Amino acid sequence: QVQLVESGGGLVQAGDSLTLSCAASGRTFSSNGMGWFRQAPGKEREYVAAISRSGVSTGYADSVKGRFTISRDNAKNTVYLQMNNLVPDDTAVYYCAARPPHELGIRSSSSGYAYWGQGTQVTVSP
Secondary structure, eight states: OEEEEEEOOEEEETTOOEEEEEEEEESOGGGSEEEEEEEOTTSOOEEEEEEOTTSOOEEEOTTTTTTEEEEEETTTTEEEEEEOSOOGGGOEEEEEEEEOTTOOSOTTSGGGOOEEOOOEEEEEEO
């Protein structure tokens, strides 16, 4: 069992920056790949970014590539999402998720993530 708690969301204006944090406890944090997903009102949950257990490999959705950066600090059991140049379409509840080893499928698929945080709201005004 892994517990994940997101923080850092808030209300910002277009062009602003914001950093989200996800603190993990329970099973060994460093053994899991990690991902960020988001869900806007009336829309399906979508992939945002992913990072390997070592932190060396990262991936991003096309909609955020070049603006967002995912990172992790295994010594602190924390994963981050640095969001720059925010736009109103970034408004959503952002979820942190953990992907255990040996899961099938690509890491951009939500089905491979076994543990999820409660979410943190990000609102970007025009």
